[in-house]
Amino acid sequence: MSGTPFLKMNGLGNAILVVDIRDQGRISSETARHLAAQPRTAFDQAMVIAAPRTPGTDALVTIYNADGSKAGACGNGTRCVAYYLGRETGKSELLLETVSGLLAVTNADQEMITVDMGKPRFEWDQIPLEEPFADTTGIELQVGPIDKPALHTPSVVNVGNPHAVFWVHNDPDEYALDRFGPLLENHPIFPERANISVAQVLAPDRIKVRVWERGAGLTLACGTAACAVAVTAARKGLAARAATIVLPGGELQISWRESDDHILMTGPWELEHEGTLDAELTEEGAA
Numbered sequence: 001m002s003g004t005p006f007l008k009m010n011g012l013g014n015a016i017l018v019v020d021i022r023d024q025g026r027i028s029s030e031t032a033r034h035l036a037a038q039p040r041t042a043f044d045q046a047m048v049i050a051a052p053r054t055p056g057t058d059a060l061v062t063i064y065n066a067d068g069s070k071a072g073a074c075g076n077g078t079r080c081v082a083y084y085l086g087r088e089t090g091k092s093e094l095l096l097e098t099v100s101g102l103l104a105v106t107n108a109d110q111e112m113i114t115v116d117m118g119k120p121r122f123e124w125d126q127i128p129l130e131e132p133f134a135d136t137t138g139i140e141l142q143v144g145p146i147d148k149p150a151l152h153t154p155s156v157v158n159v160g161n162p163h164a165v166f167w168v169h170n171d172p173d174e175y176a177l178d179r180f181g182p183l184l185e186n187h188p189i190f191p192e193r194a195n196i197s198v199a200q201v202l203a204p205d206r207i208k209v210r211v212w213e214r215g216a217g218l219t220l221a222c223g224t225a226a227c228a229v230a231v232t233a234a235r236k237g238l239a240a241r242a243a244t245i246v247l248p249g250g251e252l253q254i255s256w257r258e259s260d261d262h263i264l265m266t267g268p269w270e271l272e273h274e275g276t277l278d279a280e281l282t283e284e285g286a287a
């Protein structure tokens with residue numbers, strides 16, 4: 001499968017590998033894990049572009065985490081794919097398909113790209129949770145000492161992938177997310193695991209967030225976590241429906257549109273280098 005084009009990109013420091021298999025090749029979970037471990041292609045998420053499956057769409061995108069697991073959505077990666085396809089086609093509007101649904105992109109030819117991430121889902125079995133919770137604005141879950149938990153009562157939501165958001169009064173940097181993240185990601189309440197955020201409301205339109213990503217660990221940014229934080233904050237009355245989400249790698253603008261319930265995410269992309277997958281795929285371990 002030599003000659004498969006790739007772009008090493010990032011969205012606010014969230015490491016993204018865009019791989020174009022429209023002409024040839026396939027990427028398995030084992031290959032993805034292998035590519036994630038190579039210096040030239042290391043990623044938090046790989047966005048694998050295949051020919052469109054549904055009429056009217058521009059591409060079918062499969063998303064892999066660094067551990068080889070698949071994800072239903074990746075906000076930062078979607079902007080990177082939009083940059084690549086916008087550069088190729090000259091189109092500013094694109095429609096991308098993932099396992100979670102359709103993503104409409106605007107301004108694909110600009111430095112700040114907007115993605116319509118669709119509608120959030122709040123029912124316990126949509127997230128999914130292992131057992132019913134009537135109120136998903138704060139579920140019974142905590143870490144730390146029972147009488148003084150470090151993190152507790154997260155809001156949960158599915159924005160194409162499962163998220164839990166823990167609200168804190170202190171700076172999110174003060175929490176040992178490297179320690180709590182893996183425990184919470186793999187907690188039995190989340191049968192499909194979950195992305196874990198710690199969020200502090202700085203103002204009704206500004207929220208600081210750190211994220212432990214399912215399948216990738218601590219990352220500098222996560223677009224879907226930004227969406228999850230914004231909609232759950234608005235739902236709890238902690239923030240307005242439009243907010244700036246401040247992540248370690250930079251800021252994303254999130255707006256939860258009243259007219260159709262869709263979430264709009266706007267942010268930048270960065271191209272680091274590009275080439276073709278040759279050496280990486282001949283290494284031992286590549287599928």
Ligand SMILES: N[C@@H](CCC[C@H](N)C(=O)O)C(=O)O
Nearest residue numbers: 071074075076161222223224
């Ligand atoms: N970095 C992404 C989210 C990637 C997927 C996530 N780790 C999952 O498994 O659901 C983003 O920018 O949204």
